[in-house]
Amino acid sequence: MKSEIKDESLAQAGLARILWADRDMPVLASIRERFEREKPLKGVRIGACLHVTTETANLMRTLATGGAEVHLCASNPLSTQDDTAASLVKDFGIDVHAIKGEDTETYYHHVDAIIDTKPQITMDDGADVVSRIHESRTDILSGIIGGTEETTTGVVRLRAMAAQNALRYPIIAVNEAKTKHFFDNRYGTGQSSLDGVIRLTNRLLAGRTMVISGYGWCGKGLAKRASGMGCNVIICEVDAVAALEAHMDGFRVMPCAEAAREADIWITVTGDLNVIDEPAYNNMKDGAIICNSGHFNSEINIPWLRENSVKHEQLKPMVEEFTLQDGRTIILLAEGRLVNLSGAEGHPANVMDMSFANQALCAEYMVQHASEMKSDCYDVPEEIDDSIARVKLQTLGVSIDTLTPEQEKYLNSWDMGTE
Numbered sequence: 001m002k003s004e005i006k007d008e009s010l011a012q013a014g015l016a017r018i019l020w021a022d023r024d025m026p027v028l029a030s031i032r033e034r035f036e037r038e039k040p041l042k043g044v045r046i047g048a049c050l051h052v053t054t055e056t057a058n059l060m061r062t063l064a065t066g067g068a069e070v071h072l073c074a075s076n077p078l079s080t081q082d083d084t085a086a087s088l089v090k091d092f093g094i095d096v097h098a099i100k101g102e103d104t105e106t107y108y109h110h111v112d113a114i115i116d117t118k119p120q121i122t123m124d125d126g127a128d129v130v131s132r133i134h135e136s137r138t139d140i141l142s143g144i145i146g147g148t149e150e151t152t153t154g155v156v157r158l159r160a161m162a163a164q165n166a167l168r169y170p171i172i173a174v175n176e177a178k179t180k181h182f183f184d185n186r187y188g189t190g191q192s193s194l195d196g197v198i199r200l201t202n203r204l205l206a207g208r209t210m211v212i213s214g215y216g217w218c219g220k221g222l223a224k225r226a227s228g229m230g231c232n233v234i235i236c237e238v239d240a241v242a243a244l245e246a247h248m249d250g251f252r253v254m255p256c257a258e259a260a261r262e263a264d265i266w267i268t269v270t271g272d273l274n275v276i277d278e279p280a281y282n283n284m285k286d287g288a289i290i291c292n293s294g295h296f297n298s299e300i301n302i303p304w305l306r307e308n309s310v311k312h313e314q315l316k317p318m319v320e321e322f323t324l325q326d327g328r329t330i331i332l333l334a335e336g337r338l339v340n341l342s343g344a345e346g347h348p349a350n351v352m353d354m355s356f357a358n359q360a361l362c363a364e365y366m367v368q369h370a371s372e373m374k375s376d377c378y379d380v381p382e383e384i385d386d387s388i389a390r391v392k393l394q395t396l397g398v399s400i401d402t403l404t405p406e407q408e409k410y411l412n413s414w415d416m417g418t419e
């Protein structure tokens with residue numbers, strides 16, 4: 001199949017960036033070394049729908065080194081790095097279908113191109129491939145042995161499918177590994193979302209009020225980093241425990257319509273729908289900047305903005321200004337799509353090292369165990385999670401203690417109490 005990318009002549013710049021990221025992905029590199037010797041994925045066709053970034057490129061290299069035939073499309077129309085895509089095709093012989101800025105029709109055309117390769121393993125970020133196969137390409141289901149899913153929103157969709165008995169093959173929820181969401185969602189989204197806002201606006205964060213919707217793994221990471229940059233952080237939540245945690249972590253917590261009166265910059269990371277909507281728009285300050293770092297571009301009600309604006313202007317790439325009837329302006333970044341991947345380069349390699357080590361090892365696990373698994377959404381096996389944490393610590397030069405036999409016995413007993 002012929003790759004569909006922006007421009008193969010961008011490959012040199014892409015290669016340099018892929019190798020730069022690889023320097024900070026030692027766990028994945030160690031898996032690649034083993035895969036080179038053992039070829040655990042020999043002859044397995046993998047259809048991946050992931051953000052086409054330098055870190056993903058290193059995962060694709062690893063899977064191909066393990067013997068897999070890899071086909072890749074983007075999991076978001078704006079997150080593709082065209083030079084990375086070019087290098088994957090030219091330097092590593094990987095089939096890629098992704099162009100930054102592709103419209104929705106082209107996006108799904110590229111997803112379909114991956115499905116047409118009849119993958120035996122699907123590797124999703126947001127469950128678009130899985131849902132498309134279940135909705136309209138059930139003809140290829142018999143050839144699929146299993147899949148993996150990268151993000152919270154994808155796992156939510158898969159669990160809904162499993163609960164309705166709609167899921168037709170086993171999928172490992174990579175997001176649920178501790179070595180994934182503790183680090184990628186928290187530190188990765190925390191840093192890269194601010195990076196996206198800064199690159200697109202170059203606004204000073206210090207002294208500004210930042211509203212964050214969602215105090216889950218991503219929101220916690222974002223709030224801490226924004227606070228460290230001098231922002232006055234306000235959290236909006238719907239979950240009482242998460243709201244309480246935000247309050248005790250020292251942040252102000254309030255409903256979004258109230259927070260709107262204070263927001264200079266607003267980032268949504270909920271995985272939910274229409275989180276910024278009319279009640280918030282009605283109260284927003286003139287010039288407020290809004291953006292999203294949750295998976296889909298559904299967290300900000302953009303149709304409302306379009307319908308209720310008297311003027312719309314593209315100020316610069318990925319920065320749009322909407323003027324409301326009363327004259328207030330609202331600035332929308334990156335079309336409401338993932339601001340960290342659209343406006344910046346996504347998560348730093350050092351956290352993707354663990355997320356993608358999970359992907360590579362789960363693909364290997366699928367090859368070995370799919371026949372014993374049911375059509376369900378599975379957590380990452382604990383031994384995989386633990387082994388990644390151990391190798392990561394080694395690469396960081398951090399040593400830890402080991403339980404003594406006496407401690408092990410004690411921790412597994414119930415008969416020793418107050419002495």
Ligand SMILES: NC(=O)c1ccc[n+]([C@@H]2O[C@H](COP(=O)([O-])OP(=O)(O)OC[C@H]3O[C@@H](n4cnc5c(N)ncnc54)[C@H](O)[C@@H]3O)[C@@H](O)[C@H]2O)c1
Nearest residue numbers: 151152153214216217218237238239270271272293294295
């Ligand atoms: N930008 C990235 O690169 C990146 C990385 C990882 C995850 N994600 C995505 O970010 C989103 C959040 O992921 P997470 O792991 O933090 O999920 P999470 O489940 O840990 O947290 C989501 C939080 O949002 C809250 N929430 C839901 N609806 C809300 C609403 N209407 N108003 C306020 N709060 C609301 C929930 O109560 C929850 O506490 C998902 O869509 C996930 O796929 C993005």
